[in-house]
Amino acid sequence: GESVGLHLPTLSVQEGDNSIINCAYSNSASDYFIWYKQESGKGPQFIIDIRSNMDKRQGQRVTVLLNKTVKHLSLQIAATQPGDSAVYFCAENIAGYSTLTFGKGTMLLVSP
Amino acid sequence: GAVVSQHPSRVICKSGTSVKIECRSLDFQATTMFWYRQFPKQSLMLMATSNEGSKATYEQGVEKDKFLINHASLTLSTLTVTSAHPEDSSFYICSARPDRHRGKYQETQYFGPGTRLLVL
Numbered sequence: 222g223e224s225v226g227l228h229l230p231t232l233s234v235q236e237g238d239n240s241i242i243n244c245a246y247s248n249s250a251s252d253y254f255i256w257y258k259q260e261s262g263k264g265p266q267f268i269i270d271i272r273s274n275m276d277k278r279q280g281q282r283v284t285v286l287l288n289k290t291v292k293h294l295s296l297q298i299a300a301t302q303p304g305d306s307a308v309y310f311c312a313e314n315i316a317g318y319s320t321l322t323f324g325k326g327t328m329l330l331v332s333p
Numbered sequence: 334g335a336v337v338s339q340h341p342s343r344v345i346c347k348s349g350t351s352v353k354i355e356c357r358s359l360d361f362q363a364t365t366m367f368w369y370r371q372f373p374k375q376s377l378m379l380m381a382t383s384n385e386g387s388k389a390t391y392e393q394g395v396e397k398d399k400f401l402i403n404h405a406s407l408t409l410s411t412l413t414v415t416s417a418h419p420e421d422s423s424f425y426i427c428s429a430r431p432d433r434h435r436g437k438y439q440e441t442q443y444f445g446p447g448t449r450l451l452v453l
Contacts, residue, residue, distance in 0.1 A: 253440050262447070262449070263446055264447045265426070267441065270441060320379055321440065321442055326375075326376050
């Protein structure tokens, strides 16, 4: 199930389940989005990205969906594995700017 | 490809000393690099944008005299925490944006492994 801790929402799933991590963004001028995975004590690792002219993009076991109407981004992980346990951040880039703005993150816990 | 390294990975120092953290892009050139700070269970907070050959751009509230940034080459940026105090203890992460996109979008950033700073 999903719970909200003091700082970080947590999603707990069983190994083999599909996981869906959600992200809401606020700036309608954002035109590029990235999902990062961060394991404990490490730097964020690029997973998948999507431009605003697309609404879906697939990678290996991962799919990113973009709904610009409601400013919502999601990351779907198929057949979740214990190694997928980490904190997942969405990041958005506003057209014309070089910086990324990060979401608050979601901790994914996968139990065997 | 797109590997970024940071050194040191962990540092403990006494209050009042200065600490230098290096960020290197190993297999690509990066005119632009970024420095972030992260507190436990929180998101990444952008501190500054580092540009090769020009001054860094600092985010609001970040003291530029406290956090000195030097972007000496297209593969190296350094962050120096001057006169460190216990409140500077944190996880510092750099990222680099490849000059050549290699099929990725221009805004894509690749991150280093981070540096854990503890000031006693």
